[in-house]
Amino acid sequence: MKTLLLAAAAAVLTAASPAAAADLGANAAALRDKALSDTTAWNVLESLTTEVGGRQVGSAAMTRAKDWGVAKLQSLGFENVHVEPFVTGAWLRGEESAEVVVPYPHKLAILGLGNSTPTPAGGLEGEIVLYRSYAAFLAAPPEAAKGKIVVVTGRMVRAQDGSGYGAINAQRTRGPAEAAKRGAVAYLLRSLSTDDTRLPHTGTAAPGGIPAAALSTVDAELLEHMADRGQPIRIRLNLQSTYNPKAQAWNVVGELKGREKPDEVLVVGGHLDSWDPGTGAIDDGSGVAIATAAAKLAASAHPRRTIRVVMWGSEEQGGSGEAYGAAHKAESPNLVVAGESDLGAGHIWSLSVPKNSLSHPAMKAFTAAITPLKVIVTPTAPRFGGSDIEGLMTNGVPFVDFNQDASRYFDLHHSADDTLDKVDPAELAQNVAVWTAFLYSVADSDIDFRALAAQESK
Amino acid sequence: MKTLLLAAAAAVLTAASPAAAADLGANAAALRDKALSDTTAWNVLESLTTEVGGRQVGSAAMTRAKDWGVAKLQSLGFENVHVEPFVTGAWLRGEESAEVVVPYPHKLAILGLGNSTPTPAGGLEGEIVLYRSYAAFLAAPPEAAKGKIVVVTGRMVRAQDGSGYGAINAQRTRGPAEAAKRGAVAYLLRSLSTDDTRLPHTGTAAPGGIPAAALSTVDAELLEHMADRGQPIRIRLNLQSTYNPKAQAWNVVGELKGREKPDEVLVVGGHLDSWDPGTGAIDDGSGVAIATAAAKLAASAHPRRTIRVVMWGSEEQGGSGEAYGAAHKAESPNLVVAGESDLGAGHIWSLSVPKNSLSHPAMKAFTAAITPLKVIVTPTAPRFGGSDIEGLMTNGVPFVDFNQDASRYFDLHHSADDTLDKVDPAELAQNVAVWTAFLYSVADSDIDFRALAAQESK
Numbered sequence A, B: 001m002k003t004l005l006l007a008a009a010a011a012v013l014t015a016a017s018p019a020a021a022a023d024l025g026a027n028a029a030a031l032r033d034k035a036l037s038d039t040t041a042w043n044v045l046e047s048l049t050t051e052v053g054g055r056q057v058g059s060a061a062m063t064r065a066k067d068w069g070v071a072k073l074q075s076l077g078f079e080n081v082h083v084e085p086f087v088t089g090a091w092l093r094g095e096e097s098a099e100v101v102v103p104y105p106h107k108l109a110i111l112g113l114g115n116s117t118p119t120p121a122g123g124l125e126g127e128i129v130l131y132r133s134y135a136a137f138l139a140a141p142p143e144a145a146k147g148k149i150v151v152v153t154g155r156m157v158r159a160q161d162g163s164g165y166g167a168i169n170a171q172r173t174r175g176p177a178e179a180a181k182r183g184a185v186a187y188l189l190r191s192l193s194t195d196d197t198r199l200p201h202t203g204t205a206a207p208g209g210i211p212a213a214a215l216s217t218v219d220a221e222l223l224e225h226m227a228d229r230g231q232p233i234r235i236r237l238n239l240q241s242t243y244n245p246k247a248q249a250w251n252v253v254g255e256l257k258g259r260e261k262p263d264e265v266l267v268v269g270g271h272l273d274s275w276d277p278g279t280g281a282i283d284d285g286s287g288v289a290i291a292t293a294a295a296k297l298a299a300s301a302h303p304r305r306t307i308r309v310v311m312w313g314s315e316e317q318g319g320s321g322e323a324y325g326a327a328h329k330a331e332s333p334n335l336v337v338a339g340e341s342d343l344g345a346g347h348i349w350s351l352s353v354p355k356n357s358l359s360h361p362a363m364k365a366f367t368a369a370i371t372p373l374k375v376i377v378t379p380t381a382p383r384f385g386g387s388d389i390e391g392l393m394t395n396g397v398p399f400v401d402f403n404q405d406a407s408r409y410f411d412l413h414h415s416a417d418d419t420l421d422k423v424d425p426a427e428l429a430q431n432v433a434v435w436t437a438f439l440y441s442v443a444d445s446d447i448d449f450r451a452l453a454a455q456e457s458k
Helices: A002-012 A021-036 A040-051 A060-075 A134-139 A163-168 A175-181 A217-227 A281-299 A320-327 A361-369 A387-394 A425-443 A449-454 B002-012 B021-037 B040-051 B060-075 B134-139 B163-168 B175-181 B217-227 B281-299 B320-327 B361-369 B387-394 B425-443 B449-454
Strands: A079-102 A106-108 A110-112 A124-131 A149-152 A186-190 A212-215 A234-256 A261-271 A305-312 A335-340 A348-352 A401-404 B079-102 B106-108 B110-112 B124-131 B149-152 B186-190 B212-215 B234-256 B261-271 B305-312 B335-340 B348-352 B401-404
Touching: A021 A281, A021 A361, A021 A425, A040 A060, A040 A281, A040 A425, A040 B217, A060 A079, A060 A234, A060 A281, A079 A110, A079 A212, A079 A320, A110 A234, A124 A134, A124 A186, A124 A217, A134 A149, A134 A175, A149 A175, A175 A186, A175 A212, A186 A217, A186 A234, A212 A217, A212 A234, A217 B040, A234 A281, A234 A320, A261 A281, A261 A387, A261 A425, A281 A305, A281 A425, A305 A320, A305 A425, A320 A387, A335 A387, A335 A425, A348 A425, A361 A425, A401 A425, B021 B281, B021 B361, B021 B425, B040 B060, B040 B281, B040 B425, B060 B079, B060 B234, B060 B281, B079 B110, B079 B212, B079 B320, B110 B234, B124 B134, B124 B186, B124 B217, B134 B149, B134 B175, B149 B175, B175 B186, B175 B212, B186 B217, B186 B234, B212 B217, B212 B234, B234 B281, B234 B320, B261 B281, B261 B387, B261 B425, B281 B305, B281 B425, B305 B320, B305 B425, B320 B387, B335 B387, B335 B425, B348 B425, B361 B425, B401 B425
Parallel strands: A124 A149, A149 A186, A186 A212, A261 A305, A261 A335, B124 B149, B149 B186, B186 B212, B261 B305, B261 B335
Antiparallel strands: A079 A106, A079 A234, A110 A212, A124 A234, A234 A305, A348 A401, B079 B106, B079 B234, B110 B212, B124 B234, B234 B305, B348 B401
16 A cells, blocks of 8 residues: 555655655766765765874764764754763773793784773783684683683685674684683783784674674784694783763764755765774774765755664674664654664675665665666665664664675774775775665665565565 | 816716706706796794894894894704804984974874984974975075075875985985075975885985984974965974994895805895884895895705805994995805895896806706796996995906896885885796806806906907
């Protein structure tokens, strides 16, 4: 029935708004081209990484980032710019160092993991027991870890779809707690990274009760070579940190109102918080920049519905997606679709849209417009749209999943190398073009993803 | 006359030793193939970087490196293994840090330069004046630098022949002294590097009287973006270091005696010292490993002359080449040829041998043997053979120049990324094969480079 109503509505409005199918396609294509040469995303990203830098939830930098977000959205002409405060747990890095002390002094490049417990002041020292994979660690006799510093050096596989990260994620997220269970005094892992630079990559672990840090891939390999000698290796580790269970955080919001249906809202964004070692250019300054620029470009064609940009305030340590979902539960039926850009600045190479929607004129206009952008439109519906829209997904809001090329992402992610110089402006612009075409095509149509999804598969 | 004598000698010895031309060529080719699958160089390099690590002249690690060198040469069957002590100046790094304090706190990745004067304890703070090239700094009004921290961010060009380094070298070597002359309080440069990782690259500067450090290329670019705002930028810099004008150092020596003319000696080596941030795998553990392995392989065919390996003990801060030349002045007429491998582990892509020698049967055997190794044999004589053989060059010892592909060298050189994992075993083996064929061809012949060079050009 809903479909019939939509068809009727489309017939009535053919020459007016929402744009007729032909206009929708032409407008989407024109906006795509405009996006490819638009510098808004680059400028937003350059501004954030230059004027704010790294911005960990709970830090003074995050407060500055929130103020930056408000000012940036206002300066770009967004309406209803505001912050939505919430409270979340925040682990903050203190003084950190590690070195081999036996067989000889050698400084190790490390970064403590989010949720790591601190070492005693001045550090701790222990003999290591080294495993070359997480599976080997789990399979080893538990007593081998007792009183030791467990080192696990499994290697992450590079993949366009980023699947190497999920495959080895337990080495970081679950390793510290498993080592704690076995009586280890600390846990070190080879960074979940595809690079070969001497920079470690941080990230969170499940709370585990022992100090835990990531080694650079280079240092992990050195320890393997040392371990080949069969002689004892002792490491001194100093990890200071603090944990604030009730840190103040904010989702920063701005809207560009639809001309006819301002209460029907598309939600798109990235996360404003980052890890501290870099300047958060790829994770996730790029997502913030892409969403902001695409919203602005799509809205420049004055579509029917409202486009809302959210700069989520605590993705790395969690909290912003849940807070957003909870705060917008009542509004969720009016949220047309949600999406998050959070895999850096690599080009979008495949995407999926809600079930049964591909044959709708709006999605036909969208997919036709992005043909030159070399994107595979997958026929299956998305399973996950991003950590920060999980709350909305739970509320039943339709969502999309735009997959960026992650081949290089894990060279940089969560490390000191997550910086502006790593972003290719042309790749960034391709993202903006895809999102612009999508936001416009949906915002200037009557597409109802819920109704389409409720139909039998076509 | 010497040529006639050589020809006569060759005629006499055709069927015996030195090897006849045909044998020389066949033996050189066989040794080349042996070298390509030999693991000695890799094993030596793995041992040095794993068991000793970084080894700066004047440090405890350098003492361990010297002991390692003696033990390694002995274990490989070298004869007359000994150390030749000398005294040299040694700058040693202490505590170091730098951060932007205005407009907001941002940690900078830096490394103090060799010969930098220390800051006052606890550091110094100053406003920066930033120039985007060394030429722009020199051309600026001198008073602009007065009381400031001078930052120069010229970029190094990547080149197979490494020529980008020489082109920009003054930015590091002369910059601090020029900034001091203009009344600056400190000097920071963009690292002389072709990489884009957040790791700075150290090196020496001419003594300049002010604290001086290298920024990672990433941090240099961030400062450029900050400077674009036209607002004051203040940096806090803490560089602690010590300088020992009379540090104990050693050249480590081993020989493989010739079977007929043991007093005619080929000298080949690399330098054992390294900068401290990495493990000195490419600069110059690779040279040490290549020279050691090539000498061992060439001597396995029992050539006529002696092959001597020298692990020079203070290249980075200077001293070992001068010391070696001075100590071996009297012996220099007996030194047939000298060579140093000191440009990492990239393959040899061109080489030059002493004037007029290419038509000699020994060089014909050599150049024929390396045909499959994709090396351009240049027709002109070498102009420079390496810092550590400068003293020998001054003494009139003939020398060679084997040019390695430096395309990636300056991504790693003098940084924490100078580590074993960056070395490609196949590239390392190509170097060993070229040096092996050369050492064998010269050692098992009567070639007299001095006599050939004294002839009119052919």
